[in-house]
Amino acid sequence: xxxxxxxxxxxxxxxxxxxxxxxxxxxxxxxxxxxxxxxxxxxxxxxxxxxxxxxxxxxxxxxxxxxxxxxxxxxxxxxxxxxxxxxxxxxxxxxxxxxxxxxxxxxxxxxxxxxxxxxxxxxxxxxxxxxxxxxxxxxxxxxxxxxxxxxxxxxxxxxxxxxxxxxxxxxxxxxxxxxxxxxxxxxxxxxxxxx
Numbered sequence: 001x002x003x004x005x006x007x008x009x010x011x012x013x014x015x016x017x018x019x020x021x022x023x024x025x026x027x028x029x030x031x032x033x034x035x036x037x038x039x040x041x042x043x044x045x046x047x048x049x050x051x052x053x054x055x056x057x058x059x060x061x062x063x064x065x066x067x068x069x070x071x072x073x074x075x076x077x078x079x080x081x082x083x084x085x086x087x088x089x090x091x092x093x094x095x096x097x098x099x100x101x102x103x104x105x106x107x108x109x110x111x112x113x114x115x116x117x118x119x120x121x122x123x124x125x126x127x128x129x130x131x132x133x134x135x136x137x138x139x140x141x142x143x144x145x146x147x148x149x150x151x152x153x154x155x156x157x158x159x160x161x162x163x164x165x166x167x168x169x170x171x172x173x174x175x176x177x178x179x180x181x182x183x184x185x186x187x188x189x190x191x192x193x194x195x
Contacts, residue, residue, distance in 0.1 A: 004052040005104050008076050012127065014120040023121070026114050027104040032097045038079065038105075039095040045084035047105040051075050054101025055165055059173070060093045069173040071135060072098070072166060078128045079103065085111075098166060143175055151175045152185040 005027065009020045027050065032038065038056060039045055056079055059069040070093065073079045084091050088108055106114065115121050142154050152175070155162055162171055172182040 004076065005050050008050070009124070012124050014123045014127075015118065016120075019118045019120060023114060023118060026106045026110040028106075030103045030105050032101045032103065034097055034100050036097050036101075037094060038097065038101075038103060039081060039091050039093075041091050041094040043091055044088060045081045045091045046088075046108055048078060048080040048082075048085060048111060049103035049105040050078050052102045052104060054097055054099040054103070056095050056097050056101065056103075057166075057170055057174075058093050058095045067170075067173050069170055071139070072162060072170075072174070074161060074165070082129055082132065098170065148175070148177045148181040148185040149188050151177065152182065152189060156189070 006020055006024070009015050009023070010017070015023065029052075030038070030049070032054070038049060039047070041060060051073055053075055055072060055074045057067075057069050058071045058073070058079075058081070059067040062068055073095075079095060081091050081093060081095070083089075085108065115125075142158070143151050146154075155171070155175070162174070166174070168182060169179050172179040175182065177185075
């Protein structure tokens with residue numbers, strides 16, 4: 001387990017150094033190239049991961065074969081589809097890297113064992129699930145029923161990391177607009193007198 005992950009766990013204030021060291025043995029590094037799957041739609045969701053470097057996107061594919069991206073995760077964030085992971089069901093979305101990434105993953109069996117051995121993990125996971133819920137709420141509040149310009153303006157002000165690290169087509173999918181609309185919105189914001 002890397003120092004990045006240990007530092008994150010220590011920063012939660014929930015786990016002792018001894019509990020962090022004990023937990024480390026259950027998280028195995030997975031090195032993924034850009035475009036690799038961490039979780040594939042239609043397959044059983046078998047892992048929870050912690051991103052120590054890189055980034056991922058979560059998405060479902062619609063009937064037309066287009067990706068509908070619902071979130072991005074970066075360093076120092078847990079990544080999985082919690083509902084499917086806990087129920088050990090087939091994933092309704094995919095999680096795929098958008099950069100070369102290193103993810104420390106724990107299997108379902110090891111996760112259950114760890115929760116039984118280190119009860120403080122329940123609080124850590126509860127916090128992660130609350131963050132997931134809040135992220136989804138913010139997404140619904142900020143990206144539904146708004147113009148492309150307003151959506152892009154919100155991204156610039158509140159999630160600039162997305163502009164810096166996410167491809168235009170992925171950002172457009174996340175915002176629920178076409179790539180062309182996103183390009184126009186960028187033009188209006190960055191060159192307001194060009195109309």
